[in-house]
Amino acid sequence: MRPYAAEPGREGAAERSRRGPRARRSGGRRIINKRTSFMATVVLWMAVCWTGSFYAVEHSGWTPAPLVGYLAATSGGFLLFGLSMAIVGRFIQRHNIELFKAIFDALSRISRGDFSVQVALPRPYDEYDEFSRLVQGINDMAADLGRMETMRQDFISNVSHEIQSPLTSIRGFARALQDEQLPPEQRRRYLAIIEEESERLSRLSDHMLRLASLDSEHHPFRPARMRLDGQLRAAALTLEPLWSAKEQELEVQADPLEIEADEDLLRQVWTNLIHNAVKFSPERERISISLVRDGDEAVAEVANTGAPIPRESLPHLFERFYKVDKSRTREGGGSGLGLAISRKIVELHGGSIAASSDEEAGTALTVRLPLRQPPQGASGVPDGHPPA
CATH class of the missing domain: 3.30.565.10 (Histidine kinase-like ATPase, C-terminal domain)
Known part of the structure; x- marks a missing residue:
């Protein structure tokens, strides 16, 4: 069966928490219903195993004493139930191991800076299922880190561009000023441009420091x-x-x-x-x-x-x-x-x-x-x- 990929745009935990008490009560009822259904399935399968064991002993042609036959049928029922649960558990364990391997691989790639990770879910997304929430949380984290990395690269690129422009002007006009034959009027104009570009660099630095301070949650905020x-x-x-x-x-x-x-x-x-x-x-x-x-x-x-x-x-x-x-x-x-x-x-x-x-x-x-x-x-x- 084709696995279901976790949807990148699925709402996060903060959004789900805003649904209110009614949604949380509904989720609690769903969890209780799932557990009740699971227990009912286990009890029903246990009854089927014992019934099959009793039927096999009764029609096997073996005629033991009633107590011995009852014990044999009960033991056979437990054995059949245990074997079937072991087979199912083995399948579930292998399935979960594969999922955990995918999760560990995704976390390893994220730690190396690869934020294009999307772990696939083996079943439809269910916000009340622990594995679904774990996988969705990893996918959301990778997407958020990817956006932050893109913003960081854009920021560095923009800062480099903004700084490079006035530095180029300052360097060019400083070289021009080395010409001793430069007329005084032109020399004053070049010096004015250098001063203007220096002020531009100072404003850029001040703005960047102010933004960094505002972003940090420690900027003084004193309303009056x-x-x-x-x-x-x-x-x-x-x-x-x-x-x-x-x-x-x-x-x-x-x-x-x-x-x-x-x-x-x-x-x-x-x-x-x-x-x-x-x-x-x-x-x-x-x-x-x-x-x-x-x-x-x-x-x-x-x-x-x-x-x-x-x-x-x-x-x-x-x-x-x-x-x-x-x-x-x-x-x-x-x-x-x-x-x-x-x-x-x-x-x-x-x-x-x-x-x-x-x-x-x-x-x-x-x-x-x-x-x-x-x-x-x-x-x-x-x-x-x-x-x-």
């Missing part, structure tokens, strides 16, 4: 009461030199709103979003910032009327190192980490961030934040650590 409308206006004023240089109009419509949040972390979010809106909007365009309350959430939106983001790029906008325009170079100035940092900070607050873009309305980034953070004691999170 604060005026979110005031912070949005302050962020817009801080970036005034950028949007004033492009003669852009920046409009802020923020309702008075107080929330519980980490002020330092949120300031990074608004700086990133407004800076992106200014950078990707043409000169003399309008940028709008709004803040309203929606139930128990604060909804902030930063919108600009620049070129729309392609539809296929929207799902990847908050991924690390993702750039809508792959050809952006030094003039673009971005590393593709700002929005990834913003999403991480918003998620630490229990909120969400989304993007929308079209030709008529332009591009809008919407942040939803809860007005209050869960009590530290209730969530089991110690002070100074982000909520799980």
